[in-house]
Amino acid sequence: MALLPGAAPLVVPRPLPAWVQAAQQAAAEPPKPKIRTGQHQRAPFATYREIANRLSEDVTNAWFKARGGSQGTVAIGVVAALSLMAPADPSGPDLGDEILALNPDELAEMLREIWGFTWFREPFLIERARPLHDWLHEEETDPDLVYAAHKVARAAIQSGLLDVTGHKDPGLRADVDVLSRLVMAMNGIAKRRADGEFHTPEPVCDLMASIIIGDRAIEPGMSLLDPAAGSGQMLRAAASHIRDRGQNPANLHWYANDIDEVAVACCAVNSIVWGLGPNVVIAKADSLAEPDWPTRARSERAEIIAHRNRVFQQATTEAAHRKALRLLTNLTQPQGEAA
Numbered sequence: 001m002a003l004l005p006g007a008a009p010l011v012v013p014r015p016l017p018a019w020v021q022a023a024q025q026a027a028a029e030p031p032k033p034k035i036r037t038g039q040h041q042r043a044p045f046a047t048y049r050e051i052a053n054r055l056s057e058d059v060t061n062a063w064f065k066a067r068g069g070s071q072g073t074v075a076i077g078v079v080a081a082l083s084l085m086a087p088a089d090p091s092g093p094d095l096g097d098e099i100l101a102l103n104p105d106e107l108a109e110m111l112r113e114i115w116g117f118t119w120f121r122e123p124f125l126i127e128r129a130r131p132l133h134d135w136l137h138e139e140e141t142d143p144d145l146v147y148a149a150h151k152v153a154r155a156a157i158q159s160g161l162l163d164v165t166g167h168k169d170p171g172l173r174a175d176v177d178v179l180s181r182l183v184m185a186m187n188g189i190a191k192r193r194a195d196g197e198f199h200t201p202e203p204v205c206d207l208m209a210s211i212i213i214g215d216r217a218i219e220p221g222m223s224l225l226d227p228a229a230g231s232g233q234m235l236r237a238a239a240s241h242i243r244d245r246g247q248n249p250a251n252l253h254w255y256a257n258d259i260d261e262v263a264v265a266c267c268a269v270n271s272i273v274w275g276l277g278p279n280v281v282i283a284k285a286d287s288l289a290e291p292d293w294p295t296r297a298r299s300e301r302a303e304i305i306a307h308r309n310r311v312f313q314q315a316t317t318e319a320a321h322r323k324a325l326r327l328l329t330n331l332t333q334p335q336g337e338a339a
């Protein structure tokens with residue numbers, strides 16, 4: 001990880017994580033029993049990292065029991081999509097219970113909607129995450145995969161995924177890298193050895209971020225680069241460190257590449273989950289063979305965003321045409337037949 005000269009003003013003091021607040025409250029008063037209607041489990045006194053450890057084990061078991069085989073990216077993609085969700089109204093119905101109530105086909109439809117909706121907001125990053133959601137866009141989705149995805153989603157929710165990722169505040173979501181654990185658990189030890197894919201544990205990344213960034217002022221135009229990013233653990237630690245100092249990581253320019261496309265896909269999703277902001281450039285690239293990959297990636301990003309803008313424009317125009325046609329139809333209907 002390297003901090004390059006240049007970048008941005010500050011903001012937002014970071015609140016205590018929810019589990020710390022819950023523990024403080026529990027210490028101050030005896031806990032009241034919670035009345036729950038569904039099966040969605042919570043672990044309020046486990047740290048986010050403990051929840052993530054258990055989750056990766058439960059999800060991996062669910063995947064290998066339901067399906068196994070070489071398409072582990074489906075399982076990673078299900079967790080990635082769910083980690084992009086936060087309840088619209090925190091005091092409304094329990095999102096976990098709602099997901100647990102879905103049947104396999106409904107779940108697959110919801111996953112398509114999450115990727116599609118997020119594509120409109122973050123087209124470049126969702127394109128980069130393609131290996132995680134490609135299977136959902138095939139002409140005929142494999143029912144066995146849908147079945148396994150459903151089992152995986154249930155395992156993720158029941159292990160407390162939304163306790164870790166379902167916060168409105170990205171600062172709270174950036175304490176942990178759920179996808180890193182999952183990539184490591186799904187890839188066999190042989191593949192990891194061959195690819196050198198051993199992600200750095202969070203406490204080590206946090207320490208490195210505090211040493212590399214330290215008290216340095218984050219100034220406009222600054223960039224942060226990880227040329228062997230994995231799922232982005234170093235970026236997460238840097239963003240947390242910057243937030244802890246009362247500054248906004250979304251003001252930086254972030255660059256991350258890896259030779260493994262699944263790692264790149266996870267890094268892209270993580271950068272949304274952790275709120276790295278609008279200036280994130282990620283690519284599958286070999287740092288040794290293509291050191292200037294950011295130039296290529298920036299131009300790919302511009303093309304993808306331009307394409308999204310055209311799709312948006314077309315959808316807006318079509319909606320306006322349909323509205324005009326409806327008005328015209330109503331106006332030209334004979335009296336008495338108008339709705």
Ligand SMILES: C[S@@+](CC[C@H](N)C(=O)[O-])C[C@H]1O[C@@H](n2cnc3c(N)ncnc32)[C@H](O)[C@@H]1O
Pocket residue numbers: 195196197198199200201226227228229230231232233234257258259260263285286287288289
């Ligand atoms: C030890 S992991 C570190 C990942 C992350 N930076 C972290 O600290 O958790 C090394 C990563 O480097 C990637 N890698 C190996 N050789 C590379 C290369 N020539 N260019 C880009 N990435 C590479 C691997 O795919 C792997 O994800």
